[in-house]
Amino acid sequence: xxxxxxxxxxxxxxxxxxxxxxxxxxxxxxxxxxxxxxxxxxxxxxxxxxxxxxxxxxxxxxxxxxxxxxxxxxxxxxxxxxxxxxxxxxxxxxxxxxxxxxxxxxxxxxxxxxxxxxxxxxxxxxxxxxxxxxxxxxxxxxxxxxxxxxxxxxxxxxxxxxxxxxxxxxxxxxxxxxxxxxxxxxxxxxxxxxxxxxxxxxxxxxxxxxxxxxxxxxxxxxxxxxxxxxxxxxxxxxxxxxxxxxxxxxxxxxxxxxxxxxxxxxxxxxxxxxxxxxxxxxxxxxxxxxxxxxxxxxxxxxxxxxxxxxxxxxxxxxxxxxxxxxxxxxxxxxxxxxxxx
Amino acid sequence: xxxxxxxxxxxxxxxxxxxxxxxxxxxxxxxxxxxxxxxxxxxxxxxxxxxxxxxxxxxxxxxxxxxxxxxxxxxxxxxxxxxxxxxxxxxxxxxxxxxxxxxxxxxxxxxxxxxxxxxxxxxxxxxxxxxxxxxxxxxxxxxxxxxxxxxxxxxxxxxxxxxxxxxxxxxxxxxxxxxxxxxxxxxxxxxxxxxxxxxxxxxxxxxxxxxxxxxxxxxxxxxxxxxxxxxxxxxxxxxxxxxxxxxxxxxxxxxxxxxxxxxxxxxxxxxxxxxxxxxxxxxxxxxxxxxxxxxxxxxxxxxxxxxxxxxxxxxxxxxxxxxxxxxxxxxxxxxxxxxxx
DNA sequence: CTGTTAGCGCGTTCAC
DNA sequence: GTGAACGCGCTAACAG
Numbered sequence: 001x002x003x004x005x006x007x008x009x010x011x012x013x014x015x016x017x018x019x020x021x022x023x024x025x026x027x028x029x030x031x032x033x034x035x036x037x038x039x040x041x042x043x044x045x046x047x048x049x050x051x052x053x054x055x056x057x058x059x060x061x062x063x064x065x066x067x068x069x070x071x072x073x074x075x076x077x078x079x080x081x082x083x084x085x086x087x088x089x090x091x092x093x094x095x096x097x098x099x100x101x102x103x104x105x106x107x108x109x110x111x112x113x114x115x116x117x118x119x120x121x122x123x124x125x126x127x128x129x130x131x132x133x134x135x136x137x138x139x140x141x142x143x144x145x146x147x148x149x150x151x152x153x154x155x156x157x158x159x160x161x162x163x164x165x166x167x168x169x170x171x172x173x174x175x176x177x178x179x180x181x182x183x184x185x186x187x188x189x190x191x192x193x194x195x196x197x198x199x200x201x202x203x204x205x206x207x208x209x210x211x212x213x214x215x216x217x218x219x220x221x222x223x224x225x226x227x228x229x230x231x232x233x234x235x236x237x238x239x240x241x242x243x244x245x246x247x248x249x250x251x252x253x254x255x256x257x258x259x260x261x262x263x264x265x266x267x268x269x270x271x272x273x274x275x276x277x278x279x280x281x282x283x284x285x286x287x288x289x290x291x292x293x294x295x296x297x298x299x300x301x302x303x304x305x306x307x308x309x310x311x312x313x314x315x316x317x318x319x320x321x322x323x324x325x326x327x328x329x330x331x332x333x334x335x336x337x338x339x340x341x
Numbered sequence: 342x343x344x345x346x347x348x349x350x351x352x353x354x355x356x357x358x359x360x361x362x363x364x365x366x367x368x369x370x371x372x373x374x375x376x377x378x379x380x381x382x383x384x385x386x387x388x389x390x391x392x393x394x395x396x397x398x399x400x401x402x403x404x405x406x407x408x409x410x411x412x413x414x415x416x417x418x419x420x421x422x423x424x425x426x427x428x429x430x431x432x433x434x435x436x437x438x439x440x441x442x443x444x445x446x447x448x449x450x451x452x453x454x455x456x457x458x459x460x461x462x463x464x465x466x467x468x469x470x471x472x473x474x475x476x477x478x479x480x481x482x483x484x485x486x487x488x489x490x491x492x493x494x495x496x497x498x499x500x501x502x503x504x505x506x507x508x509x510x511x512x513x514x515x516x517x518x519x520x521x522x523x524x525x526x527x528x529x530x531x532x533x534x535x536x537x538x539x540x541x542x543x544x545x546x547x548x549x550x551x552x553x554x555x556x557x558x559x560x561x562x563x564x565x566x567x568x569x570x571x572x573x574x575x576x577x578x579x580x581x582x583x584x585x586x587x588x589x590x591x592x593x594x595x596x597x598x599x600x601x602x603x604x605x606x607x608x609x610x611x612x613x614x615x616x617x618x619x620x621x622x623x624x625x626x627x628x629x630x631x632x633x634x635x636x637x638x639x640x641x642x643x644x645x646x647x648x649x650x651x652x653x654x655x656x657x658x659x660x661x662x663x664x665x666x667x668x669x670x671x672x673x674x675x676x677x678x679x680x681x682x
Numbered sequence: 683c684t685g686t687t688a689g690c691g692c693g694t695t696c697a698c
Numbered sequence: 699g700t701g702a703a704c705g706c707g708c709t710a711a712c713a714g
Contacts, residue, residue, distance in 0.1 A: 001707065001708070002707085010684075010685085011684070011685050011686080012685095012707090012708080012709090013684075013685060013686080013709075014683090014684060014685080016708065016709055017683095017684085017709090020709080022709090023683080023684090024683065025683070025684085026683060026684090029683085029684085041473050041475070043449050043452055043474065043475060044449045044452070044707090044708085045392075045449075045452055045706090045707050045708070046449055046450065046452050046453050046708095047388060047391045047392045047397075047452065047453060047706090047707080047708095048392050048690090048706070048707035048708040048709090049707080049708055049709080050388045050690095050708095051386075051388045051389050051392050051690050051691070051692090051706090051707080051708075052689085052690055052707080052708045052709055052710085053690085053708085053709080054690075056388075060431075065417065066413050066414075066416035066417040066420060066432065067410070067413040067414045067416070067417035067616065068413070069408070069410050069413065069617075071413070072407050072408040072409070072410065072412070072413045073407075073408045075407035075408070075432075075434070076406065076407040076408035076434070079407060079434050083436075088433070088450070089433075089434065090401075090431045090432065090433050091407065091416075091431065091432040091433075092429070092430075092431050092432075093416070093417070093420050093430065095424075108384050108385045108386075108387055109387065109429070111384060111385070111386055111387045111388065112387050112388060132382050133384065134382070134384060220616055220617065220619065220620060221619075223620070224620065246617075249617065249620040249621075250620050252620075252622055253620045253621075253622055253624065256622045256623070275408065275561055276410075276561065276587075276590065276617060278561065278562075279561060279564070279565065279590040279591050279593075279594045280590075280594075280621075280622070281593055281594055281597045281621070281622045282597070283594065342691065342692070343691090351700075351701085352700070352701050352702080353691090353692080353693095353701090354693080354700070354701060354702080355699090355700060355701080357692070357693060358693095358699095358700085361693080363693085364699080364700090365699070366699070366700085367699060367700095370699085370700085385691090385692085386690090386691050386692070387692095388690090388691080388692090389690070389691035389692040389693090389706090390691080390692055390693080391692095391706095392690090392691080392692075392706050392707070392708090393691080393692045393693050393694085393705085393706055394692085394693075394706090395706075
């Protein structure tokens with residue numbers, strides 16, 4: 001920068017002023033400076049600016065996996081909200097395992113950001129409790145979190161309940177939960193959605209059979225595998241609640257393989273409303289977890305955290321942390337039947 | 342940091358030494374310092390370290406869209422390669438339009454990184470030519486790029502040729518190219534893949550009918566839309582080469598909608614080998630563009646660029662820029678028939 | 683409208 | 699094995 005200043009015959013301060021536009025500079029010197037900068041191929045050093053300013057105008061989204069479409073869509077939404085304000089979003093990966101997630105978190109990396117949206121999957125409440133950081137933080141995730149953090153989540157129980165109720169109303173009697181788990185509101189996504197399934201049965205005065213809870217990891221191959229298993233075991237079922245759209249895609253593949261027609265023989269509902277789910281064959285009925293609401297709220301929370309000053313993000317002595325739940329909504333497409341009546 | 346030093350009764354230098362481990366420190370003072378740091382909740386300021394060091398041990402991947410699965414998968418691969426070396430990957434979005442892409446590029450953002458992998462989609466060679474940056478850069482993308490940059494690409498022509506040849510060999514005679522364009526090796530992904538389609542016809546002594554080139558943007562809804570269009574127009578076809586897997590998913594949806602059986606009535610091949618393509622119904626045959634090779638080479642190139650020193654990335658006076666093409670490979674699943682004989 | 687001074691929080695260099 | 703001084707590149711704050 002001093003090179004530019006020298007070439008333009010001014011001080012570095014003036015160069016800085018031209019670049020930031022914070023102070024008025026005569027048109028004459030401005031053009032001289034701009035010329036000099038262009039000639040020298042000068043590039044502002046953002047690292048230095050950030051150090052000086054104590055701000056970076058950048059928010060990080062830390063996700064467990066780069067390659068899950070859910071996070072890609074979330075990132076795109078957040079970027080769209082941040083861009084008009086001249087703020088930036090960068091995405092970092094915390095890692096595929098609980099250990100990696102922890103290690104990522106321990107690293108002082110996010111000192112580099114004004115705030116961090118942390119998508120929690122593998123970490124436990126205890127892990128998070130150890131996490132002392134002064135960077136404004138908002139947690140995204142479905143399990144129980146320490147109360148002292150701001151936290152945004154979906155309405156997993158409500159969404160699954162809605163979906164299951166619809167299946168019941170369309171005549172389904174034996175609804176398998178692929179990706180199911182021990183029902184619980186606080187133990188993560190799978191237990192919460194399974195709870196919704198159970199509650200919907202209760203609402204309808206029907207029995208939720210534990211034998212229809214099919215455990216499966218939330219990866220690509222598992223949905224198909226799960227269907228193969230229940231078919232092989234001769235378990236009767238006339239509908240599937242897949243706890244994620246990814247699992248649902250596998251379920252559809254498995255059903256096709258088994259010669260079962262959707263929705264005539266078996267109805268299917270997913271959860272997440274991924275963009276790609278519109279294109280499954282048949283088009284997937286699913287639960288929309290309130291993506292837009294979720295993204296908006298997460299940023300709003302982060303902004304108030306940033307506003308009340310970095311440096312006391314963790315001790316939370318100031319305001320009470322906020323917890324918001326985005327409302328879920330049922331999206332009916334072609335893998336379910338019409339409601340009777 | 343000086344607080345910690347004070348609390349531990351040492352100088353900041355010693356604290357620094359403890360933290361970096363660069364110089365030997367007596368076990369005694371080390372523990373004293375560590376205790377003090379923990380008590381005070383001290384966090385290293387990475388911005389300052391980066392300014393001082395001139396390095397960040399971080400590579401950026403700049404992509405046009407966060408929410409396209411292809412980029413998510415690429416990012417995951419790169420992160421997997423970087424992690425063992427203690428280097429980090431962050432993903433930034435350049436923006437959805439050519440304008441946004443340009444603006445993103447113009448910003449001095451990637452001074453923040455040791456190197457940048459830039460995924461080019463909307464920008465032209467001329468745009469890139471204007472892009473003077475001292476940050477080591479490797480271009481990823483399928484159109485013609487200025488020769489002075491390192492560049493990694495897929496074998497689009499070869500891959501499409503392979504796929505088309507297989508369709509021809511299985512008896513297909515009228516192969517529509519969904520997402521096709523004016524054939525050309527240098528004008529981007531769609532023209533290159535269309536060229537492969539044309540060349541395969543030539544190889545087989547068959548006629549590549551221009552009427553079977555179906556233009557379509559590479560987004561989610563377009564594949565289905567394209568099929569609707571050709572069916573409505575009464576164009577006869579017995580196979581589809583979709584230029585991306587995403588388009589292929591739409592094509593499968595469109596064919597199902599039209600009551601056409603896959604692969605009996607119409608065969609389908611995609612391009613990209615996305616993870617999700619294994620779960621389409623039926624499972625999609627596709628071209629794998631050599632993902633792993635691509636990621637490895639991109640990083641290797643970036644590393645030599647970084648090694649020869651930032652500060653003269655763009656003028657390329659030093660070494661000749663490198664251009665590598667990853668080999669494509671056909672992945673046969675259930676949307677194609679067996680080769681005859 | 684422009685320049686001078688000082689310091690953001692580290693780590694290299696050189697002394698002890 | 700430890701400390702003091704200096705500077706990475708930028709920009710508030712205060713002159714002028």
